[in-house]
Amino acid sequence: MRNRTLLHEFILLGIPQTEGLEPMLFVIFFFVYFFTLLGNSLILTAITSSSTLHTPMYFFLGLLSVFDMLFPSVTCPKMLLYLSGQNPAISYEGCAIQLFFYHFLGSTEGCLYSVMAYDRFVAICHPLRYMLIMKPVVCVSLVTVSFLIGCLLATTLTSFTFQLNYCGPSHVDHFFCDIPALLPLACNDSSLAQRVGSINVGLLALLLLFSICVSYTHIGIAILRIRSAEGRQKAFSTCSAHLMAVLCAYGPVIIIYLQRAPNPLLGAVVQILNNIVSPMLNSLIYSLRNKEVKNSLKKVFQNIVLSVQE
Template identity: 75%
Template sequence: MRNHTELSEFILLGIPQTQGLETLFFVLFSFIYLFTLIGNILILTAVVSSSALHTPMYFFLGLLSIYDMLFPSVTCPKMLSYLSGQSHAISYKGCATQLFFYHFLGSTEGCLYSVMAYDRFVAICQPLRYTLTMRPGVCVGLVLGAWTVGSLNASVLTYFTFRLTYCGPNQVGYFFCDIPAVLPLACDDGSLAQTVCSSIVNFMVLMFWSTVCVSYTRIGVAILRIRSAEGRKKAFSTCSAHLTAVLCSLGPVIIIYLQSTPNPLLGFVVQILNNYVSPMLNSLIYSLRNKEVKRSLRRVFLKVILS
């Protein structure tokens, strides 16, 4: 980042056409954020407290719960602050930090979805090799790889966005600092940064989506080859929750970043779904559709009540 930038802060304009509805949106997003935190804390508690869930699948699920708590925490507290009547201003460094962690957590979670899809592929298509293939060292290595990809991706995007000089308008026409909203405010020519950032984001989204599609195509073929209906049902149930979560999370991202002609209103709606609703739905999806998680939570609640 250049130290000679004249701007010291940006002004987040928030959600358009919501004047007079700030209290309603404050209550709504507070509920969603609180429900997201509670739901994912419960899943994490279930995974940690039950030895039966100390497997690669639930190791990744526990990490996903952590990301689903952190991801909305990048943007929601600031939005709740100005919805409650506080200042819409965010510092220059705060804006850069928000953009970095938004893309770091988003791309890391995308990598994690790919890893979870690979885990299900090995479990169903290569069950005899599952223990060896998904041994603890491999799982940790996959997670470290996801963190590395996320860090590199976010660092490059943040660098190209904030290497430009911001010396004029400072009103961000969005509810948080994202690349499409910040770049138009630059005093320099931002065409290179726009091209590089768009290319990287599009590549990452397509990579995540393609790896998940390849894994689940092969999983689907393997499930169809299972002769017993009970076996097919069991195999499908182990994948349906994850596939639903992937669709809820990657679907909005594809709509946002791969539009040929951006639609501002659609972008706002889909971004809110991606930032706040999807992390909340993930906790519901995995808790309501997973018998092992529900069984573990019942044991935790009973232990707390009886103690």
């Protein structure tokens, strides 16, 4: 029988099968995290500083940049601490907060991808009514609904996970507090929490991915109907960056669900791709493939150079 004393903290064991590689991993993840914050900050600066980018599309892109800074900030700072040799322990309350914000930010960002797909659908399939349909109150309402969905999902998952008693062992075989790594440590039956977690996360991901596929199916049909090659290229270029970002976000999740048996190392790698690498790639994708963002960034850098010279 396990000791019934409730835990006050958990010990994060980090990335499986990486013992002795901590210094190298610290350097890699430090620079990935740094460039994630830098790249998304630059995109946000470009959008806010240019009046030509104050449109629904760039409103959503700016929000995505904010989420791409916050999402890795839930797990990366703590991971960098214990990779640098600091205490790998995390308090019970800190673990609950980390789990809540991980799922809140992750699911809200997933909803935002669907909203952005709908925005592109309206822009390409109904261009003459775009500004009428995507008026400010509609944009704010879509974002608010995304926030509410993310908050509801995160509250449900956190409540079911931490209503269980955790009395030891305290070692979490992962680099942050996630549901699959915590439930095996529970003293009582965790099957209900496991089912709730799998159904909620899986169902939301499938619904959001389905909505994105529906939007882009209509977009693809509309693009094929455009007669001029230049028109088709312009329409495709407005969607390609978003499609690449969706692939970076959902690709790791699909890998997790397709694996036949749980693999701790594969699970950790997929989580790193989804939580740390993907937000950095988003900033590169949107800055390199978007002419308006690149032009705005050039103006920002020119203003910085001029101010330094003065």
